[in-house]
Amino acid sequence: MTDTTLTLDRNTSQPILIRERKSGQHWLWLLLAGAYLALPAIGNEYWLNAIVVPFLILSLAGIGLNILTGYAGQTSLGSGGFMAVGAFATYAFLLHLQLTFPVALFLGGVIAALVGFLFGLPSAKIKGFYLMVTSLAAQFFLEWLFLKVPWFYNYSSSATISAPRLDAFGINLSNSLGKYYLVLTVVAVLTWVAVNLVRSQTGRNWMAVRDMDTAAAVAGIRINHSKILAFAISSFYLGVAGALWTFAYLGSAGVQSFGLSRSFQILFIIIIGGLGSISGCFIGAAFISLLPLALDVIAQTLFAGRVDAGLLQNIQKAIFGALIIWFLIKEPDGMARLISNWRSRLSIWPLRF
Amino acid sequence: MTGSSQGVGDPDAILEVRNISLSFQGIKAITDLSFNVQRREICALIGPNGAGKSSLLNVVNGVYTPDSGEILYGDETFRKLKPLDAARRGIGRTFQNNALFKKMSVRDNIMTGLSRHSRTNFIEHALRLPRARREEIDFTQRSEDVLEFLDLRAHRHTPVGSLAYGVQKRVELGRALVSDPTLLLLDEPMAGMNAQEKAEMAAFIKDINQHLGITIVLIEHDVSVIMNLSDHVVVLDYGRKVGDGTPAEVRANPEVIAAYLGATH
Numbered sequence: 001m002t003d004t005t006l007t008l009d010r011n012t013s014q015p016i017l018i019r020e021r022k023s024g025q026h027w028l029w030l031l032l033a034g035a036y037l038a039l040p041a042i043g044n045e046y047w048l049n050a051i052v053v054p055f056l057i058l059s060l061a062g063i064g065l066n067i068l069t070g071y072a073g074q075t076s077l078g079s080g081g082f083m084a085v086g087a088f089a090t091y092a093f094l095l096h097l098q099l100t101f102p103v104a105l106f107l108g109g110v111i112a113a114l115v116g117f118l119f120g121l122p123s124a125k126i127k128g129f130y131l132m133v134t135s136l137a138a139q140f141f142l143e144w145l146f147l148k149v150p151w152f153y154n155y156s157s158s159a160t161i162s163a164p165r166l167d168a169f170g171i172n173l174s175n176s177l178g179k180y181y182l183v184l185t186v187v188a189v190l191t192w193v194a195v196n197l198v199r200s201q202t203g204r205n206w207m208a209v210r211d212m213d214t215a216a217a218v219a220g221i222r223i224n225h226s227k228i229l230a231f232a233i234s235s236f237y238l239g240v241a242g243a244l245w246t247f248a249y250l251g252s253a254g255v256q257s258f259g260l261s262r263s264f265q266i267l268f269i270i271i272i273g274g275l276g277s278i279s280g281c282f283i284g285a286a287f288i289s290l291l292p293l294a295l296d297v298i299a300q301t302l303f304a305g306r307v308d309a310g311l312l313q314n315i316q317k318a319i320f321g322a323l324i325i326w327f328l329i330k331e332p333d334g335m336a337r338l339i340s341n342w343r344s345r346l347s348i349w350p351l352r353f
Numbered sequence: 354m355t356g357s358s359q360g361v362g363d364p365d366a367i368l369e370v371r372n373i374s375l376s377f378q379g380i381k382a383i384t385d386l387s388f389n390v391q392r393r394e395i396c397a398l399i400g401p402n403g404a405g406k407s408s409l410l411n412v413v414n415g416v417y418t419p420d421s422g423e424i425l426y427g428d429e430t431f432r433k434l435k436p437l438d439a440a441r442r443g444i445g446r447t448f449q450n451n452a453l454f455k456k457m458s459v460r461d462n463i464m465t466g467l468s469r470h471s472r473t474n475f476i477e478h479a480l481r482l483p484r485a486r487r488e489e490i491d492f493t494q495r496s497e498d499v500l501e502f503l504d505l506r507a508h509r510h511t512p513v514g515s516l517a518y519g520v521q522k523r524v525e526l527g528r529a530l531v532s533d534p535t536l537l538l539l540d541e542p543m544a545g546m547n548a549q550e551k552a553e554m555a556a557f558i559k560d561i562n563q564h565l566g567i568t569i570v571l572i573e574h575d576v577s578v579i580m581n582l583s584d585h586v587v588v589l590d591y592g593r594k595v596g597d598g599t600p601a602e603v604r605a606n607p608e609v610i611a612a613y614l615g616a617t618h
Contacts, residue, residue, distance in 0.1 A: 193479045200478035201471050208454045208465045215452035219528055220440035220469035229475055
């Protein structure tokens with residue numbers, strides 16, 4: 001994030017000196033150091049595996065969809081399907097080629113990117129709501145494919161896949177700390193890549209296509225190339241997230257883990273977090289994974305035993321839906337914007353007016 | 354695309370509009386229109402509302418495909434050009450109702466205009482490889498130069514959508530200018546501006562033409578601005594050319610006076 005400070009400099013011919021300062025970067029390093037060193041030390045196994053790992057993977061999936069929807073402006077309900085492609089492709093590379101996990105994971109992402117590229121081709125002709133319907137078709141087709149073709153789950157009777165082994169170049173990752181470090185490293189690297197992309201000419205082209213595609217062509221931007229690239233890169237992220245979800249979080253999973261409700265979950269993450277914001281993906285994912293826990297704790301302490309557990313679950317969902325509606329109305333730019341507004345308000349406090 | 358090199362016609366002309374006709378569902382917008390634009394001149398298109406001025410610019414940069422006729426640009430002849438190909442050949446364009454990327458900052462908007470000069474791919478962007486970093490520094494510098502030239506530096510990080518209309522017009526000019534165009538098509542660059550803003554914009558246009566040597570075709574309604582600014586005036590009325598010459602010649606042309614002032618017949 002850059003801040004611009006204006007200072008009056010009377011000694012030079014240039015009256016106003018504009019200095020750009022990168023702020024917040026040291027916070028990022030601190031956060032990363034905390035995630036690598038402090039969290040495993042203070043957090044117990046339940047926290048790492050049941051809360052932090054899924055939160056990180058959902059953030060990654062959020063980044064994937066946000067690249068497509070938040071930055072390039074192409075709507076999609078196929079996130080779950082692309083996650084499944086990544087999971088099943090990674091499984092195939094692990095099983096048939098005996099690759100080490102990081103390599104299989106990367107190639108799984110590449111396969112997902114190819115599938116995303118294919119399903120992105122109609123975006124050259126179709127826009128908005130109709131494109132969303134196309135992505136829905138992709139979702140249903142992929143779900144069907146991974147259920148009906150037993151080769152994908154190696155003919156197992158449960159139609160699920162689980163990692164034959166989890167290692168990175170000889171280092172065993174199958175314990176909970178190993179999985180945590182695997183997920184954290186992948187998410188950290190891919191977040192860095194995403195930030196690079198959205199701040200580059202590639203990212204500016206995406207946003208130009210999103211804001212006004214006819215003007216983008218007149219400005220010299222290759223619209224179709226930009227859109228299809230967004231589909232491919234987005235699917236790469238979703239594919240990697242799907243593989244991590246299967247092998248580093250669930251352990252074993254079938255295609256039902258990547259249904260339409262997963263697509264909606266990822267969509268809610270970026271709506272709540274903020275369309276067109278990388279940090280928003282983490283905020284949205286934290287919200288989505290922590291809110292149910294918080295509601296659970298509140299419900300347990302307030303109505304322990306007095307209210308039916310099933311009813312509580314439904315109340316949770318209702319609160320969730322209400323919050324999403326509230327966000328769409330009050331802050332379409334999501335929590336990332338909300339927080340940055342608070343920050344700028346705080347920085348000029350008490351000069352509020 | 355039907356690009357072919359036929360070195361016919363005026364050797365000094367950068368743009369030749371030849372027998373262009375355009376209609377929308379049977380309604381004729383432009384009828385058999387021909388004129389030349391000389392290299393490095395400022396050519397003004399004038400005429401009443403609905404005369405076909407914007408439509409003509411849209412034909413030149415490929416937004417519309419003409420029913421007949423052709424466009425000679427540089428040493429190529431086109432029947433049908435796409436906006437992207439026009440941009441890549443150095444035809445810059447601004448619109449009557451600003452066509453900007455509203456959620457992006459002023460500087461990012463301007464930097465999008467540099468796409469045709471980008472020689473790096475997305476993998477280099479993703480990993481911030483040296484070539485991508487060098488290009489980013491170069492692009493930022495080029496955009497800063499344009500921001501400074503158009504007096505937009507104070508707005509560089511402001512989302513374009515929150516700026517005043519007149520400032521947005523300058524941003525759009527900047528986006529076209531940063532691409533280092535050979536030909537700049539400006540559709541009413543001074544629309545909705547007060548006298549001071551108009552004078553500033555006219556000075557920018559004059560500067561761009563004289564110091565950067567960019568040929569400019571612009572649409573404008575303010576006759577005094579046109580007389581001061583342009584080297585060449587083409588007058589349209591109901592999609593036909595009714596006048597073509599220097600500002601003084603055009604002002605003396607009775608047909609132009611009739612079209613503009615609605616003289617009694």
